[in-house]
Amino acid sequence: MRIARLVGRWVLRGFLVLLVALLSVGLWAQFSPRPGVFVINWLFSLTDTGEVKGMSATGVTGRTDLAYGTGKNETFDVWSPEDQTKPLPAIVWVHGGAWIGGDKSQPAPYLRLLAQHGYVGIGINYSLAPDHHYPVPLRQLGDALRYVQENADELGVDPDRIVLAGDSAGSQIAAQYAAVVTNPKYASEVGIESALEPAQLRGTLLHCGPYDPPMVMNAGGAGGWFVRTVGWAYLGTNDFTDPRVKQASIVDHATAAYPPTLLSGGDDDPLTEQGRAFAKRLKDLDVTHEPYFFPGLGHEFQFDLTRPQSREVLDASIEFLGRLGQM
Template identity: 40%
Template sequence: MTTTSAPTRDRPRRHVLRWVLISIVVVLAIVVASFALTPTPGALVVRTVFERTARDLTAKLEVGAPTTDLVADVSYRVDDPRRFARPVDDPDAYLDVYTPPGTTTALPTIVWTHGGAWLSGDRTNYAGYYRRLAAAGFTVVSIGYSLAPEHRYPTPVHQLNDAHAYLAEHAEELYIDPDRLVLAGDSAGAQLSAQLAAAITDPDYAAVLGITPALAPEQIRGVVLNCGIYDVPAMGGSGGLIGWGVKQALWAYTGSRNFASSEAAAQMSTLRWVTAEFPATYITGGNGDPLTNTQSKPLAAKLTDLGAAVDTLFYPDDHTPELGHEYQFDLSLEDARIALDRTIEFARKVTGADGPAA
């Protein structure tokens, strides 16, 4: 009778274990390499985090939101030979329009561009916020655009310009007053709104961007900027997890790992391009948002120095509760409710609106 020793029995098991360990090491190496060589994995991680936050805030904003009329899923890059040399098939180019119930006449209009680090977000996010603005007597347009890493700068700039053209062409049917427009946005959407406003009011900057603005300067009565980015190279100095996320987002959107020195970053940095002709502007940011001191306050100071009309809502460093990025959408906070009131007050002032529609 033959017996097998323990070492002989363990040999196949060690062989399998060795290959399992090798496989794990290879997989980890591939993962590490993918994060180092392309922004896509990191961008998708950041997108997941931002989308979760947006869903939570959108759900909260539904509570107590007023009823409005809604025209949804409007394609703004339609096959229009006046603007496009060939048919356009853009699945991201849609917008939604909110108006007070029973609206039959044109109203001053707030055109909102959503945030999400240029790689997340949707025009339906924060719908309860748009309905509150509409209930205050405005037509409110929420514009969708293409996201990174699937699409890069300057795709959203051209899409938004086309959206502006569509709104002007279809103003009557959408109850838009094309001569009383307010461009608005949050976070990356604030950056895009500021960029379009700067292009509309400065032909030289528009030429740098390679666009012919669809709107005239006199049509833009004001700009609302919440927690935005206006000096992209200044975004590169953050450390920790937040800094990593910022770098992944900007790498994905600009297409350059060294985004701070890229042409895209220079064009996106409206702090460098604004002029005295920039529209009246409302700017806010929370005291717990790192973008406030590096982005929002410098832009407010620059516009003030240029002589542009600026209305700001900032908070002392020791303000409690600490107000983070996108604080204005959390209406459980008194400070967010104040910010909403200030936004409505500003929009009414610059457009000459009297209040809610009858």
């Protein structure tokens, strides 16, 4: 009986400790996005989102962890054809991860697949939320682009032929920077001086991105919680009437000068609603664009190259890049 009472006390104490911990975390979550960010990154760790499957590149060489700045996250990888003999167009890719996670290593296999067709593929890292807030990653993309131009000869890049690319949150960052390059009024509003002249930016490749954040900030359920958590982490505020929410919308700030764009998304991905809205905006502006939206596919489907639709997007991207090179 004594042992049973002791066990009962320890169980009760354990339950009370767990209850206090949960209440403390719940209280903390009212004042900080960090508990939610922890949960989301843990969920990310249980999936292979962002990993390329089904194909691998040949005839490509690369260097990793080169520095474009002094910050610990200001690094990039560069991939080039082994037989390169002249400067080539550069594809500068911003990785996904909801602005709170991810790494340049995730899209690297995809960049190598593109590089083998005659491009220099550059994948950048950037500082993550909630330790760093908007527009820090946008500024870092500009710093990376300046570094690429200043070191174009050493990198084998033609600085007058740049393509911005990205997936998920990285797609939003790349798309927003393209708006900065092509809309001086918007650049001034964001407070960023473009690292590129509009003529240098030949196009964008954008996959599964959030291009109109205000569209989903009031969504319900788990999806709404996710959006508001990462939005809070990235923007540094949980007041979603803050002007920065609308400022981060590419749908609202793209102009007729926006570069030719290829977009992809799957209809099972809640972000595809924003992709379609962005495609409609580009159509209304008479901007050259190629939308690839497929039923039954989810977020980051383009990296699973065992799927025919993903192969279609890759093939279309290669053809799209080829047309840009002729412009």
